[in-house]
Amino acid sequence: MKAIDASELRDRLAGLEPIGRGPDGTTRLAWTAELAAAEVWFGEQAGAAGLGVERDPAGSLWAVPDSPGPWWATGSHLDSVRSGGRFDGALGVAAGFAVAERVPGVAVIAFADEEGARFNTPTFGSRALVGRLAVGDVLARTDDDGLALADAMRAAGTDPERLADAPAWLARLRGFLELHIDQTQDLARLDAAAGAVGALASRMRLALTFAGRADHAGTTRRAERRDALAAAARMIVAADELTGDDPDFLVTAARMLVEPNAFTTVPSGVRLWIDGRTPDPERLALWRAELEAAAAVLAGRSGVAIELATASHTEGVTFDLDVLAAIGDLPRLVCFAGHDAGILAQRLPAGMVFVRNATGVSHSPEEHVELDDVAVAAEAMRAALTRLA
Template sequence: MPSSFQEMWAELLPVGRHAGSGGYRRFAWTSADTECRDWFREQAAARGLDVETDRNGNQWAWLGDPSAGDAVVTGSHLDSVPDGGAFDGPLGVVSAFAALDELAARGVRPSRPVAVVNFGDEEGARFGLACAGSRLTAGQLTPERAAALRDADGVTLTQAMERAGHDPEAIGPDDERLARIGVFVELHVEQGRHLAGTGSPVGVASAIWPHGRWRFDFRGEANHAGTTRMQDRHDPMPAYAATMLAARERAAAAGARATFGKLLVEPNGVNAVPSLVRAWLDARAADEETLALLLGTIEDAAREHAAREGVEVGLERESFTPVVDFAPALRDELVRLLAARRPYEVPVLPTGAGHDAGILAAKVPTAMLFVRNPTGVSHSPAEHAREDDCVAGVEALADVLEGLACR
């Protein structure tokens, strides 16, 4: 018999959880990722769904004939950021299986094919590029660039795939698979507090802010910390630190987001002036013009502070996703389907977080449901959603699937 939402959640909860931090380290193509993939196959098998892994490592569990086309697809991802929370990604996958159970309990049989998907490497925690699985499928990441991606230990993405038992030779665009999809609906925990201020446990997404990742390389000169006079140093660390503070200040002034969340230092010695500070910027804004202006001011600050310290600075864009406006007709249909069975208003809200739904939006009509997050905290072990809100999310997703696939 299929597991209930609570049982599925309990089974998945320990996988990849770090005993010290309490957060999750479910990185792409690691043992924790393999355990998650095994769990996905087991849940699909318990429901009699046909499971396949596509050329890019994404998992699909099918109810009905995939070749019939016009499928209704739902799901999310199971990987995590370093020491991330339990809900970001997995809530959408667990809820998808639970929503199918709810349809079965209602005695409703889909007239269109339905699939649950687990997209691979959504967070980009290991190889530095978010949504790698969906980007490859949608043709937004070339096989050549994907093959060149490396983790902190120098392992390439293709090597990691091979070690996990997946053949990487065929990675790349998958137009045939995308052509099967009529709509894609992703349920996700809200990564913010919009719903927390309302009486609504569930909302519908309107758009995803444009966002990207940029790498700054501040190059100076290694030297002895004890013998090199302050005025003789070519230290990249102060240049980086001043840039980080400038980015924070300018993002706040623009109503945008700027975060330096990853840093590598060489030679990384307590008693050595660094020769290199490599820092990654995550920047997001409500529109592309604001984001471009923000990045320009941060780059200007970096060059100004680098010159002051006598160091060089290089800037490379590693990823960029333009603004995504979800399909208006599909979005409005979701609001109509949900409002018909609920005594509360169903808010429509934008998000600053990227998702696989945003990548697929360029190829197929996509939409998103958000489940209330009482604190708004995400990408942290403190990420949380109440069980009754999660159940409300399952019921909402079931209503959407019934409305889209069962008529």
């Protein structure tokens, strides 16, 4: 059987890459026309591989063999962040079809809304599959235009009333293996085309709301101000400083919305999201507690009301040792990003193979991999699934 090579992968990606791509990168948000176009590509790939397409209650697409399950599966996701790269997620789905054509009885899955960029619902499809979604909460979340997730799902052809039924589909899987671009320079430093992920770090996304008072920027004295943006800035600094000198505790002020966002007005309101990641789950919980205590002190000192809530939280996970053995002799990595394979690993044997990224840049138009490296990773996946399936 012909090995998976760069030319095949290039041909598979050619039909997907233009979808949602513009001068500022790739944008394929969940439940949009761009994602629907990508799902048409998924159907074409499935048909060419002799697989039937089904959609689960969370909106994830399954390309399944014409044989009784449960199956081993591979894949990733088709949605992107805003102005993202060409390879994040898409690479795993395209390589997945290359593998499934060569290994009988393997399914390919494109999980719904892995990035969570529109409704702050990361790893939505895989969380739904393992029963780890607060269904009422997520369906009520709104995007920047005020549209509720439930309405967006309905408009895209997925019934939100069936979301709670998604866990019934988990029994169709024996395990899951995901190929993904490395979002660090770890493999580049090792001079390795591909690597096996041994574990994922714990991750937490906090949502903070600051309620101050709008006032004249030129006439309001410092002691009279209730500046929501100044308070938010201090919380960003506190979140970073509370990690101490730990190089493996990563904090990002990921998004901020300011009101009224006017040149001559003291900001009255801010919504801020802060992301924290570390391999140490106890340290992550302590960081959150210390940040909440700092918020209470700051609120008393500034006169700005501060609310802090956990928007999402994923415990770290160690991947299945038998899956790692099946992948073979690739360098072992620890990953700080969230992935669908990490969600499924809490319930099923799962694993991940990363592809070298020379710059480490991802979630950006500058994201890049060499397809020859992807072919090495895909062949490792093929060999692993041949052993496992």
